[in-house]
Amino acid sequence: MEIKTEILTKLSPKIQKAIKLIESSAKAKQVIFLRYHNDCDGYTAAVALDTLIHKKISENHFKERDTFYFYRRQPCQAPFYSFEDSTRDINYIYDSMVTRNKEPLMVLVDNGSSEQDLEGLRRLKTYGFRIIVIDHHPPSELVDDVVDIHINPWHVKKDPLLSAGTLAAHIAFLGMQQKHEEFYNFLAAISSISDKAEGEEYRAVFEKVKNKYSYDELKLIGDVVDYESQRSGYIESWVLIKELLTNQGGKREEIIKTSSNNRKYKQEQSLKTSLKYADTKIDNDKVVTWLDIGSTSFRGDYPSMRVIIGSLHREIEAKNKDKEVITFAYSSEMITLRANDKSKFDSNKIIKNLKESFPYAKIDGGGHPHAASIRFISASRDEIIQAIKKLI
Ligand SMILES: [Mn+2]
Numbered sequence: 117m118e119i120k121t122e123i124l125t126k127l128s129p130k131i132q133k134a135i136k137l138i139e140s141s142a143k144a145k146q147v148i149f150l151r152y153h154n155d156c157d158g159y160t161a162a163v164a165l166d167t168l169i170h171k172k173i174s175e176n177h178f179k180e181r182d183t184f185y186f187y188r189r190q191p192c193q194a195p196f197y198s199f200e201d202s203t204r205d206i207n208y209i210y211d212s213m214v215t216r217n218k219e220p221l222m223v224l225v226d227n228g229s230s231e232q233d234l235e236g237l238r239r240l241k242t243y244g245f246r247i248i249v250i251d252h253h254p255p256s257e258l259v260d261d262v263v264d265i266h267i268n269p270w271h272v273k274k275d276p277l278l279s280a281g282t283l284a285a286h287i288a289f290l291g292m293q294q295k296h297e298e299f300y301n302f303l304a305a306i307s308s309i310s311d312k313a314e315g316e317e318y319r320a321v322f323e324k325v326k327n328k329y330s331y332d333e334l335k336l337i338g339d340v341v342d343y344e345s346q347r348s349g350y351i352e353s354w355v356l357i358k359e360l361l362t363n364q365g366g367k368r369e370e371i372i373k374t375s376s377n378n379r380k381y382k383q384e385q386s387l388k389t390s391l392k393y394a395d396t397k398i399d400n401d402k403v404v405t406w407l408d409i410g411s412t413s414f415r416g417d418y419p420s421m422r423v424i425i426g427s428l429h430r431e432i433e434a435k436n437k438d439k440e441v442i443t444f445a446y447s448s449e450m451i452t453l454r455a456n457d458k459s460k461f462d463s464n465k466i467i468k469n470l471k472e473s474f475p476y477a478k479i480d481g482g483g484h485p486h487a488a489s490i491r492f493i494s495a496s497r498d499e500i501i502q503a504i505k506k507l508i
Contacts, residue, residue: 281307
C-alpha cells in the first residue's frame, strides 16, 4: 500500500484529518456509522475501513457489547446516501440506547459526493453529526459546504481511475500504522478490477499481489461479492462478503463453489438475452447499442442492471476493437450507459443538456463520464432517448 501517486500524495492532509477524526470520535465515545454503496467496490471499501474503525472503538470501550452499540454498519441501497438512510441513522441516535451522543460520526464511502446525497447529509447535520465522505464519483461543490472532510480524487484530477476500495484501503493502512499491507493491497486490487478503475494506483498494487493472486482469481472474488450483495437485496450480506474478502474462517473456496453454477448460468443466460434483443448500429467508426433492459430482465434479479450492461458492453467492445463503442440500457424510467476509451462521450454534459431541454422530465442522475445512469419519469422516456440519439 506504499503507493506514492500524485492523487494520494495530494489527498494526504485530508486523509490524516479523517484518521484523526475517527480516533477522536471513538475516544469521545461517539457512535460511528459506516455506510457504503451496496456493490463490490463499496463492500471492499467498507471491509478495509471496518478494520480501522473497529480497532479504534474497541480501544476506547471496555465491554465487547459496546462495539455493537457504538458502531453501526449498513450498505446504502440507493447509489447515494438517501433520505431514508438519514432517517434511520438519526433514529438510531435519538431513539435508542445512545441518546447522549451529541456528535456522532458518519463515514460514507463509495457514495456521498453527488447532489443526490445532499438532502440526507443536511439532515444529519441538523442532528449534530460529523461527516467524512470518501468517494470517487464526480463531486458536487455543494457537498463541501455540508460535510467535515471530503476525500475525493476528482479534487486532484479529472476522471481519475481510482476505486473507492483502493482509497479506503490506503486510508485504513495508514490509520493502522502501516500494518497488514498484503491484505489492503488485495482489497484494493479486487475493488479496482470490479469497478473498472484500473489506473496508476491499481497497477502499483497489482504488482505486489500478482505472485499470490492472478487477475482472474481477483476478478472472480469480486464477481462473487457482487453476486452476494445483489442476491441478498435489502439484507446486508456482511458475514458472507467479509469471509470472501478475508477468508478468516477458511470458507472462501466453498462460498465461491456453492454459488458458482447458478452465478455462471445466470450470467450466460442474461448475456444471451441481451445479445438477442440489443439493437446495434454501426456508423463508420462508431458502434451504438440500445437494449430495453426493462423487458429483458426480472426486477431485482441477478445480474443487476449494472452487470448486464457491463457484460453486453464488453462483448460488443471485443468485436469492435478499433471503434468507438457506446452502449445504453433503458427501462421505463432509467437509462444506464457505458462508453469505451475511444469515445469522447461525457455523460455529465449530456445530463446537463437533457435537464435544460426537458425541465418537466424530473431528470436526475450522474456518475462517471463513461459510466453513468439517468433517471426520469416514464412519460418522457421516448423523447429523452431520441434526444440522446441526436446528441451522440
Ligand atoms: Mn465505486
